Structures are given as C-alpha cells and as structure tokens.
Amino acid sequence: MKVIFSILLFLSGFIYAQKSIVDALSEFNYSQLKSKFDDYYDNDKVSESKIIAQYYLQKAKKEKNNLQIAEGYILIHFNEDFPTALKYIDSLEIITKNIKGSLYPTRTYLMKGNLYFKYDYLKKALDNYIIALQYAKDQKDQKQIAYANINIAYLNNYLGKYAEAAKIFRYYLYNPNNITNESQHNQIRVSLINCYIELNKLDSANILIKEGQTSAFTGKSKYSVNQYLYFSGYSNLKQKKYTIAINELAKTYNFFSSINDNNANYALYSLGKCYDGLNNKEKAVEYFIRLDSNIQKTNITFPELREVYTYIIDYYKKKNDKEKQLYYIDRFLKVDKKLDEQFEYLSTELPKKYDTPKLLQEKEDIINDLKNRKTFLYTSIGLLLIILLILAYLYYNSKKTEKKHKQIAQDLIHSIEHKNLEVSDKSNVVLLQELESATENLPLDSFENNVIQNNESLTEEVVEKIEIKANKTIPEDVIQNILKELRNFEAKELFLKKGITLANLAKSLKTNTAYLSEIINTHKGKNFAAYLNDLRINYALNQLVVDRRFRSYKLSVIAEELGYNNEQAFSLAFKKKTGTTLSIYIKEIENSHQY
CATH class of the missing domain: 1.25.40 (Serine Threonine Protein Phosphatase 5, Tetratricopeptide repeat)
Known part of the structure; x- marks a missing residue:
C-alpha cells in the first residue's frame, strides 16, 4: 500500500509539472x-x-x-x-x-525517406527520395529539390561514392541560398567531413572539424560537440595517431551510447581499428564484439561491418575456437545478405533513377544553354550592327555637317578678304557706316522691300513688326539724330563693352527706349538684341581674319573682348549668326593663310 501511495504521489507530481509546462x-x-x-x-x-x-x-x-x-x-x-x-x-x-502549394506532397515523401533511412531501410528511402525529387521538379521548388539531392547524397556517402556525395555537400554548404537552416547546415558539414576523411583529404576535413567545434561550443549542443569530437578521432585514426584517437573516440562512445544513438556503433568500429593499429588484437576484437551485440539489437548495418566480421572470424580461427568462429560466420552471412540486398538495389536503382535522369537533365540544360548563348550572340551581333549603322550614320552626318560648316567658313573668309581688298583704306566699321548711309536716304517702302528681299533670315514676325513700326510717326530730325548717334556707336566700337542694354544705350544717346527700339527695328531691320549681337559677330569675323594675335586668344578671352558674359554665350551666338562653329572658322583661316 505504501509503494502504491508513493507511485501515486510521483504521478500527481509529474502531471502537475506537465500541466505547468503546458x-x-x-x-x-x-x-x-x-x-x-x-x-x-x-x-x-x-x-x-x-x-x-x-x-x-x-x-x-x-x-x-x-x-x-x-x-x-x-x-x-x-x-x-x-x-x-x-x-x-x-x-x-x-x-x-x-x-x-509546392510544399506537399514533396515534403511527405522526404520525411518518409528520412525515416526509412534512419532505420536502415535504404531501398524504401531511395524510392521515396526519387518520388519527392520528381514532385519538387514538377513544382519547380528549388528548396525541395535541394533537400532531395542532399538526402540522395547521404545514400551515395553510405555506398562509398564519396566524391559524388562531397560535390553535393560542398555546393550546399557554401551556397545555402536560404535553403538550409542551422541544423541542416551542420549536418551537411558533418557529412562533408566524413567524405573528406574517406577521400584522404584530411587537411580539408580538419578545417571543417575546427569550424564545426567552434559552432557547437557556441551553440552549447552536446550532440554536435560529440559529433565533431568523433570525426576528430576518426581523422587521427586515419593519420595513425592511435592514442589521441582512442581518447577522443572513447568519449564520444560514452555519450552516444548513453542516448542510444547509432553513432555509438561507428565509435566502436573506430576504436577497434585503433587497437588493431596498435597491434592489440584482443582489445580490437573486444570492441568489434560489442559492436555486433549492438547490431543485433537495432539491425542497423553499415558497409564496414564486413571488415569487422572477417576480422573476428580470422581472430578465432587463429585461436582455433571453432564454436565462436562458426557463430560469427553465421552472423557475417546474415549481415552480408542484408548489405548485398541493399547495395545491389541501390547500386542499380541510384544510377537508373537518379544519376541517368540527372545526366539527361544536365545534357538538356547544356543544349538549352548553348541555344541561349546562340540567341544571345545573334542578338548581340544584331544590336552591334544597329549601333555601328547608327554610328556610321552619325559619322556621315557629322562629316557632312563639318563639310557644310567648312564651306560656310570659307565663304565668309573669302567675302571678308574680298571686301578688305576693295576698301583696304577703310576699316570694317567705316564700310558698315557707308552701308547704313546708303540705306538711310531710301524711302521707307524701298528700304523695307530691300531688307525683306536681301535678308532671308528675317521671319514673318519681324517683317510684320517692321510694317507696324513703319506706320508709327517719329519726327524726322529725331530719327536722323539717333541714326547719327548709332553710326558713332558703331564707329567707336562701343558695342564691345559689357552690359549694354537698350535702356542704358538710349540714355547715352539722349533718347527714350521706345524711339531707339523703333528706329533700330525700322532702319536696321532687327530688334536691339540681334542688332548688338550682329555687330559683335561681324566684328569678330573680320578681326579673326586680319588679326593673327586675336586668333591666338583663348575662347574665353575672345568672348570677353567682344562683350559677352561667357564663352558659351559667344559660341552659341557665333554659330546661330554664321551657321558654322568658331573652331572651324579659325581652322579655315589658318589653312587659307598657309598658301
């Protein structure tokens, strides 16, 4: 009765604790x-x-x-x-x-495959992984495709296809792409370490072991700590550092056996190999026999067991212990049969169901890639040809424009040189004065017609303004006086000063802006801004031809000499007025003066 009461107390305490947790x-x-x-x-x-x-x-x-x-x-x-x-x-x-969605049924088959793998039903594990992979591909779910490939890589690792498995593990270890979580990432690293050790790439394995140990200690995971300690021991075994290996492997065996984890069997196998390396066959057999005892309980096998049983059989053969020899031969045959069945199936089905389709997919990907490359190449060539045609067109147009600009420049230069020869004793300004004087006495209608006929650059708007302003009445003496002052303004080259406006010029001529504007529009055939700009550009055209020193000035200096605020304003005004560029004009002057 007392015992029952104690049990009830324990149960009530457990239920209360469980309720608190919930x-x-x-x-x-x-x-x-x-x-x-x-x-x-x-x-x-x-x-x-x-x-x-x-x-x-x-x-x-x-x-x-x-x-x-x-x-x-x-x-x-x-x-x-x-x-x-x-x-x-x-x-x-x-x-x-x-x-x-794309998560199911792919995930179901992956989970089922993992469960079969855990309990050593490798044939069913493979079949479920293949189904999962097909569903994942149909759904184009890259994460699930990755999981299927990783799990199949575990099978390749089990079969001893370490190079093929390492390729997959290495890819997903260093290219996680948000596919693997921390636990999965750790398991991939563990599997890659195993591949590296089996491939005798011990330096690479040891780097990953240290990396994993740091991560495990940080995360305070006893399981991971012992996993990496096991591989450290296994690496030392491969390097024939048997004493160090035994110390590490014994610790991992104690841990894994305490939680009934299958890694305990791998630790027993490695401990037996260490003692065999030390030529302590009795101790090696002791660990191998303990391993066989575990295998009988779980029925979970691995390929290295063949080596284990042949070692034990050979040991008892030398001891002439027929009974134990026969017993372990029987154990070997049972394990070997299972291994053969699994290996035969996996060796046949893995290439047929996984490797071959994968190769065919890679072939198709290569073909598609080549097609895409050809398409890209042809597209690139097409675009390049279009660009070349555009560049050729632009080059042709630029040459055509340059030729046109050269011709305009040459015509301007010849015209100026011809006028300078005819009136060598007169300055360019005097010539302009005479032209103004010649037009000054023409009747208004005659002058208006002359302007319209001889100045093609005038727009209808300007013509209309001329007609309007012609109808306005300004006293004749005022007109003559302002025209006289303008001739003086031109003769003294006052237009080269900076900051000239209609208002300050009217003030200096002792008139008002309305009269000055109307007279310039009527008698010069242009508005004040065009009048001022034309004077400056005409001056520049002549001065550049006759004055070599003026030609040698920088553009900014020339612009300042002509009264412009900056070189950009001058360049734009020059091209708008002449139809050519300043640089071409100067170049043509230099060319003409070489002969």
Whole structure:
C-alpha cells in the first residue's frame, strides 16, 4: 500500500509539472514552439521536446489549422519508434492531401525517406527520395529539390561514392541560398567531413572539424560537440595517431551510447581499428564484439561491418575456437545478405533513377544553354550592327555637317578678304557706316522691300513688326539724330563693352527706349538684341581674319573682348549668326593663310 501511495504521489507530481509546462507553452506561437522544439531536440532533451511536439499538435488540431497539424505530425514523429513514427507520417500524407502549394506532397515523401533511412531501410528511402525529387521538379521548388539531392547524397556517402556525395555537400554548404537552416547546415558539414576523411583529404576535413567545434561550443549542443569530437578521432585514426584517437573516440562512445544513438556503433568500429593499429588484437576484437551485440539489437548495418566480421572470424580461427568462429560466420552471412540486398538495389536503382535522369537533365540544360548563348550572340551581333549603322550614320552626318560648316567658313573668309581688298583704306566699321548711309536716304517702302528681299533670315514676325513700326510717326530730325548717334556707336566700337542694354544705350544717346527700339527695328531691320549681337559677330569675323594675335586668344578671352558674359554665350551666338562653329572658322583661316 505504501509503494502504491508513493507511485501515486510521483504521478500527481509529474502531471502537475506537465500541466505547468503546458500552461507556459500557451504563451508561444507556432514559430516559437518550433524553435523551442529544435533547441530541446538538438540538445537531446527528449522528454521536453516530446511535450512541445504534443502540445503543438493539440494546439493545431484545436484551431483546425491543417498546415500546422501537418507540422505537428512531423515534430512528434522524431521521438517515436519506427512503427509509430511511420503512422504519423501516414497521417501527414492524409492531412496534406488537399493543401495547395509546392510544399506537399514533396515534403511527405522526404520525411518518409528520412525515416526509412534512419532505420536502415535504404531501398524504401531511395524510392521515396526519387518520388519527392520528381514532385519538387514538377513544382519547380528549388528548396525541395535541394533537400532531395542532399538526402540522395547521404545514400551515395553510405555506398562509398564519396566524391559524388562531397560535390553535393560542398555546393550546399557554401551556397545555402536560404535553403538550409542551422541544423541542416551542420549536418551537411558533418557529412562533408566524413567524405573528406574517406577521400584522404584530411587537411580539408580538419578545417571543417575546427569550424564545426567552434559552432557547437557556441551553440552549447552536446550532440554536435560529440559529433565533431568523433570525426576528430576518426581523422587521427586515419593519420595513425592511435592514442589521441582512442581518447577522443572513447568519449564520444560514452555519450552516444548513453542516448542510444547509432553513432555509438561507428565509435566502436573506430576504436577497434585503433587497437588493431596498435597491434592489440584482443582489445580490437573486444570492441568489434560489442559492436555486433549492438547490431543485433537495432539491425542497423553499415558497409564496414564486413571488415569487422572477417576480422573476428580470422581472430578465432587463429585461436582455433571453432564454436565462436562458426557463430560469427553465421552472423557475417546474415549481415552480408542484408548489405548485398541493399547495395545491389541501390547500386542499380541510384544510377537508373537518379544519376541517368540527372545526366539527361544536365545534357538538356547544356543544349538549352548553348541555344541561349546562340540567341544571345545573334542578338548581340544584331544590336552591334544597329549601333555601328547608327554610328556610321552619325559619322556621315557629322562629316557632312563639318563639310557644310567648312564651306560656310570659307565663304565668309573669302567675302571678308574680298571686301578688305576693295576698301583696304577703310576699316570694317567705316564700310558698315557707308552701308547704313546708303540705306538711310531710301524711302521707307524701298528700304523695307530691300531688307525683306536681301535678308532671308528675317521671319514673318519681324517683317510684320517692321510694317507696324513703319506706320508709327517719329519726327524726322529725331530719327536722323539717333541714326547719327548709332553710326558713332558703331564707329567707336562701343558695342564691345559689357552690359549694354537698350535702356542704358538710349540714355547715352539722349533718347527714350521706345524711339531707339523703333528706329533700330525700322532702319536696321532687327530688334536691339540681334542688332548688338550682329555687330559683335561681324566684328569678330573680320578681326579673326586680319588679326593673327586675336586668333591666338583663348575662347574665353575672345568672348570677353567682344562683350559677352561667357564663352558659351559667344559660341552659341557665333554659330546661330554664321551657321558654322568658331573652331572651324579659325581652322579655315589658318589653312587659307598657309598658301
């Protein structure tokens, strides 16, 4: 009765503790619960992770959230035995049947494949991975494709195809692309270390071991710490550092055996190899026999067991122990049969169902890549030809424009030189005065017609202004006086001063802006700005021809000499007035003066 009372007290205490935990979990959302589960599971806190998984599933069912119910089945199956875990995965398949998106059914087959792999049903593991891969490809889900490829790489690693497996592990280790989480990243690194050790790339393996140990100690994961300690021991075994290896491997065996993890068997195998390396066959056989005992309990095999049984058989053969020799021959045959079945299937089906389709896909990708390259090449050539044609057209136009500008410049130069020869005793300004004088006495109608006929640059708007202003009446004496003052303004080259405006010029001529503007428009056939600009440009045209020193000035200096505020304003005014550029004009002057 006392014993029963004690048990009841214990149970009530456990139920109360469990209720407290559940109450605490109610504060967390699904993401936080998943994070807590991972933390407990990775640190081998089985009971705590079980409680979280069960609460997660109950919460999802209560809320009728099918997607989270599916996640609950996944979490809860991790801590169950094979038959129970398989039932949860079957439930996962049912609950996700109508869930849309690319996650399912791919994930279901990946989970089922992993479960079969964990319990050494490698044929079924492969079949499920292949189905998952096909679904992932159909859905074009790169993350799920990656998971399928990684899991198949684990099978290649198991089969001893270390180079093929290492290629996949290395790619996803250094190109995670948000595909792997921290736990998956760690497992990929562990698998790559194993490949490197088996391929005798010990320097690469040791770098990853140190990297993993740093990460494991930071994360305070005992499981990961012992994983990397195991590989450190295995690496030392390969380097024949047997004493160091034994020390490390013994620690990992104690840890993994305490949690019934299959890595304990690999530690036993490596310890036996160490003692064999030290020529201590008795100790080696002791570890190998302990390994066989574990294999009988779990029925989980691995290829190196063949070596183990032949070693034990050979040992008892030398001891002339027929009974034990016969016993381990029988054990060898049973294990070998299973290994043969799995290896035969995997060796046949992996190339047929995975390697060949992968090669065909790579072939198709290469063909498509070549087609794309050709398309890109032809497109590039086409674009290049178009660009060349445009450049050729622009070059032709620029040459044509340059030729036109040269011709204009040459005509201007010849015209100026011809006038200078005819009136060598007169300055350019005097010539202008005479022209103004000649037009001054013409009747208004005659002058108007002369301007319109001989100045093609005048627009209809200017002509209209001339006609309007012609109708306005200004006293004749005022007109003559202003024209006289303008001739004086031109003769003294006062137009070269900076800052000349209609207002300040009218003031200096002792008239008003209205009269001055009208007379310039009427008698000069242009507005004040054009009148001032033409005087300056005409001066520049002549001065550049006759004055070599003036030609040698910088553009900014020439612009300032002519009264412009800056060289840009002068360049634009020069081209607008003459139809050519200043640089071409000067160049043509230099060319004409060479002969």
